[in-house]
Amino acid sequence: MRDRGYDHEVYRDKVRRFQITPHLARRGTGHGSGLGVYRCGVEGAIALLHWFRRLRIR
Known part of the structure; x- marks a missing residue:
C-alpha cells in the first residue's frame, strides 16, 4: 500500500x-516514478478510442 x-x-x-514492514508513502514527499504525468494523456486517448468505437457501432 503506497497511498499517502x-x-x-496509527496505521503504521x-x-x-x-509483523509486516509498512511501505506507506510519506506526505509531502515527491512521487518516485513520475508516471502520473503521462497517465492523464494516455487515459484520455484510450477513452477517445472507445468513444469512436461506440460511434461506429451506432
Whole structure:
C-alpha cells in the first residue's frame, strides 16, 4: 500500500502488529516514478478510442 492518505503512525502501528514492514508513502514527499504525468494523456486517448468505437457501432 503506497497511498499517502494512510500516512499516520496509527496505521503504521496496525501494520506492524502483524509483523509486516509498512511501505506507506510519506506526505509531502515527491512521487518516485513520475508516471502520473503521462497517465492523464494516455487515459484520455484510450477513452477517445472507445468513444469512436461506440460511434461506429451506432
